Amino acid sequence: MGRSVVMQRLNRRWAQVKVPGCGWVRFRLTRAELPVAKTFRVTFSNGQWHIAFAVVPAPITAPTAGGVIGVDRGVTITAALSDGRKLNCPQLTVKERAQIRKRQRRAARAPKGSEAKAAEHAKAARLKAREANRRKDWCEKTSTLLARTYDVVRFEKLNIKNMTRSAKGTVEQPGRNVRQKAGLNRGILAQGWGLLRRCTEQRAPGRVEDVPAPYTSLRCGACGWIEKKSRESQADFLCVSCGFTCNADENASVNVAAGQGGIPRPRQSAGAGGVTAAVSRSSAREPQPAWVGIPLP
Ligand SMILES: [Zn+2]
Incomplete structure (x- = not known):
């Protein structure tokens, strides 16, 4: 059981996440809701940095x-x-x-x-x-x-x-x-x-x-x-x-x-x-x- 990722919404489009050893890093939201995740991954592709949160869907x-x-x-x-x-x-x-x-x-x-x-x-x-x-x-x-x-x-x-x-x-x-x-x-x-x-x-x-x-x-x-x-x-x-x-x-x-x-x-x-x-x-x-x-x- 790890802690959840620390995240803050800045406005409708932007949020920031605490990256260990790096501090707050701003990112643009692609979804309306802030994700509740335990892990995330940062990648660089097509000339852009991406951050993806691992969200396990709630059981039905x-x-x-x-x-x-x-x-x-x-x-x-x-x-x-x-x-x-x-x-x-x-x-x-x-x-x-x-x-x-x-x-x-x-x-x-x-x-x-x-x-x-x-x-x-x-x-x-x-x-x-x-x-x-x-x-x-x-x-x-x-x-x-x-x-x-x-x-x-x-x-x-x-x-x-x-x-x-x-x-x-x-x-x-x-x-x-x-x-x-x-x-x-x-x-x-x-x-x-x-x-x-x-x-x-x-x-x-x-x-x-x-x-x-x-x-x-x-x-x-x-x-x-x-x-x-x-x-x-x-x-x-x-x-x-x-x-x-x-x-x-x-x-x-x-x-x-x-x-x-x-x-x-x-x-x-x-x-x-x-x-x-x-x-x-x-x-x-x-x-x-x-x-x-x-x-x-
Ligand atoms: Zn038969």
Whole structure:
């Protein structure tokens, strides 16, 4: 437990903060309220000094009748909720990305050490910062929504391999430079996935759960049957057992809400073709429930 940061408001726009070993330092407020923080960080970027206060948002009390929500995080849909909602984290537009590339090209062409080079780099950095700001904003809003509406929020334990698959697109249209693009896109999204989980935990402490979920995408949300064949396409889920059909991400979030992702380890059967739960690299890469689809006695 540390003491709070000592701060004084000077007027509507300005305030000052006591920096140890430095004394009072004035700064311009970007929010109406003075922050109540335990720590702060001073940075220098784009030719300006910035001071940022670490503010932990106040916890939101559980609605008590909200029940459980499952959140499935993915590439095509950033967060698919088990109530059917599909939430997407805003990213940079194609135009904005083009602008960044333009600035980077200009910076590369500018003479070494020139002011123009620094200016172009700074412009590119500002554009990139926009994306991070949007992501943060989205995570704050979304986590508030989750904490306010539901008593328990369940997240699937992220499986990087599933994301890789999602990013690849379709077999018919693999596209060019898919690997690089997918990697980039995934990296950007991955930051949002982690942030959403952290923000939700702050707003709903003790009400967030992680579901170990190797089979959330393969399990039928209606009957519980787990089979790879139910997930023939990336977008759709069609249960081969009961015929239940659903958006694949939504189906996964339903399983996450139910806390049903993992299935009990199969019993070692003595007969031929008995189930072997060999843990190899290949089975770790891709969920391969060899025993499912076979009705258990
Ligand atoms: Zn089913």
